[in-house]
Amino acid sequence: MTVLPVDLARHAHRPELGLPVEILSIASANPTYKVSQKDALANAATIYPQFASLHGLFANTGIDYRYTCQSTDWYRRAHTWEERTEVFQEHALKLLEKVALDAVARAGLSLGDIDAFVTNTITGLAIPSLDALLMDRLPFSPNVERLPIFGLGCGGGVAGLARAARFAQGRPGRNVLFITVDLCSLCARPNDPSMAMFVAAALFGDGAAGVVLRTSPNGASEGGNGEKPVVLTFGEHTWRNTRHIMGWDVKGDGFGVVLSPELPTLMRNxxxxxxxxxxxxxxxxxxxxxxxxxxxxxxxVLETAEDVLGIDRSRLAHSWDVLRDFGNMSSATALFILERAMASGDKGRHLLAAFGPGFSAYFVVLDL
Known part of the structure; x- marks a missing residue:
C-alpha cells in the first residue's frame, strides 16, 4: 500500500500545515446502562404518545444500541437544572477520569507527564470547569496547562483534537491530553413534546473518549509504516446565518433541542x-x-457524504459501525470512529470530520 509522505519542508512554507502531531494513544468509555433501540422506542412511546405514527423513525436510524448514565425511569420524570447538573458532573467526571487514565497509561506515561490538557463537552455545566474539577481527582502536575471547550456539539471531538494538536505543535516534545464527554441522554425533557426532542430520543447516547498527542522536536514520524498515527493538518468552515440549524435553547428546566429539518439540504448542497x-x-x-x-x-449525514463525495459505503464503514453500536454520542463519537480505525490496523490517509452548531464543519487529516 502506498502511503503519502509527510513532507516537513513543504509544511514549513505553508502556514495552513503545521508540524505533524503523533497520536500516542486513544481510549473510550461508556456509562453503565446499555439500551436497545427497541427498548428506547418503548420508553419514548410512553413519554411522547402523540408521535405514535412516527415510531418507524427508531427502526430507520441504523442504531442497535446506545448507552446511558441513568436507568429508564429517570428519563420519564421531569428534572430541575440543579438535578441535571448534579448528575452530569458526577457521571461526566467518572468517564473523563477513566479515559484520561486509560489514554495516558496506553501512551506509556503518567499523569505527571502531561503538560497540557483540553476538555470538551456540550451537555452540562460546571464552574469550576470539568478540567479544574479533575485536578482534585487525578495527580496532574499543578502547573499543567488547561483549556475547557463548550458549545461545539457533535463537532467538539474533531475541533478539540485540532486544538490539542495546536498545543502540541507549539510545544514540541510536550505531552498533550484531549478528553471529551457528552451525556446527551441527560438533556431529555419529557415535558417538551417537540418533534426535535422525539428525534433526539431516537438518536443520542452517552460516551467519552481521549487521546494523547505529541510533536517530536524533529518532526513527527510518518504514519502508515508501523509508526504512530499522525495528525497532519486540520481546519473548519462555518456557514453564515445558520444558527437556527442546530444547538440548544436554554429552557427553565434544561436544554431544549434545536434541530432544523433544513440540515440535510444544507449538507447536500x-x-x-x-x-x-x-x-x-x-x-x-x-x-x-x-x-x-x-x-x-x-x-x-453518512448517506449525504457518500453521495456528494462519490465514495462507497465501505469507505465509511467505521462510521456506520459506531452509529450502530453506540448511536450519536455527540463529541465523543468521532474519536470512537478513529479508535475503530486504529484498532483495525487501517493505514494511509484518512479524513476525520464532524459537524456542530454554528453551523460548522470541522476536519482533521490523519496518516494512520
Whole structure:
C-alpha cells in the first residue's frame, strides 16, 4: 500500500500545515446502562404518545444500541437544572477520569507527564470547569496547562483534537491530553413534546473518549509504516446565518433541542464543495484518501457524504459501525470512529470530520 509522505519542508512554507502531531494513544468509555433501540422506542412511546405514527423513525436510524448514565425511569420524570447538573458532573467526571487514565497509561506515561490538557463537552455545566474539577481527582502536575471547550456539539471531538494538536505543535516534545464527554441522554425533557426532542430520543447516547498527542522536536514520524498515527493538518468552515440549524435553547428546566429539518439540504448542497476546498488548499484531492471517518449525526449525514463525495459505503464503514453500536454520542463519537480505525490496523490517509452548531464543519487529516 502506498502511503503519502509527510513532507516537513513543504509544511514549513505553508502556514495552513503545521508540524505533524503523533497520536500516542486513544481510549473510550461508556456509562453503565446499555439500551436497545427497541427498548428506547418503548420508553419514548410512553413519554411522547402523540408521535405514535412516527415510531418507524427508531427502526430507520441504523442504531442497535446506545448507552446511558441513568436507568429508564429517570428519563420519564421531569428534572430541575440543579438535578441535571448534579448528575452530569458526577457521571461526566467518572468517564473523563477513566479515559484520561486509560489514554495516558496506553501512551506509556503518567499523569505527571502531561503538560497540557483540553476538555470538551456540550451537555452540562460546571464552574469550576470539568478540567479544574479533575485536578482534585487525578495527580496532574499543578502547573499543567488547561483549556475547557463548550458549545461545539457533535463537532467538539474533531475541533478539540485540532486544538490539542495546536498545543502540541507549539510545544514540541510536550505531552498533550484531549478528553471529551457528552451525556446527551441527560438533556431529555419529557415535558417538551417537540418533534426535535422525539428525534433526539431516537438518536443520542452517552460516551467519552481521549487521546494523547505529541510533536517530536524533529518532526513527527510518518504514519502508515508501523509508526504512530499522525495528525497532519486540520481546519473548519462555518456557514453564515445558520444558527437556527442546530444547538440548544436554554429552557427553565434544561436544554431544549434545536434541530432544523433544513440540515440535510444544507449538507447536500454544500458539503462536497467545502470538503474539496479544504483538502485542495492543502494540495490534496479525494483520490489521496484511503478512508473517511465522518461523524454520523444520523444516517442521512453518512448517506449525504457518500453521495456528494462519490465514495462507497465501505469507505465509511467505521462510521456506520459506531452509529450502530453506540448511536450519536455527540463529541465523543468521532474519536470512537478513529479508535475503530486504529484498532483495525487501517493505514494511509484518512479524513476525520464532524459537524456542530454554528453551523460548522470541522476536519482533521490523519496518516494512520
Amino acid at each position: 454544500n458539503l462536497g464543495q467545502v470538503v474539496k476546498e479544504f483538502i485542495g488548499r492543502r494540495g490534496m484531492s479525494l483520490r489521496d484518501f484511503k478512508g473517511f471517518l465522518f461523524h454520523p449525526g444520523g444516517r442521512k
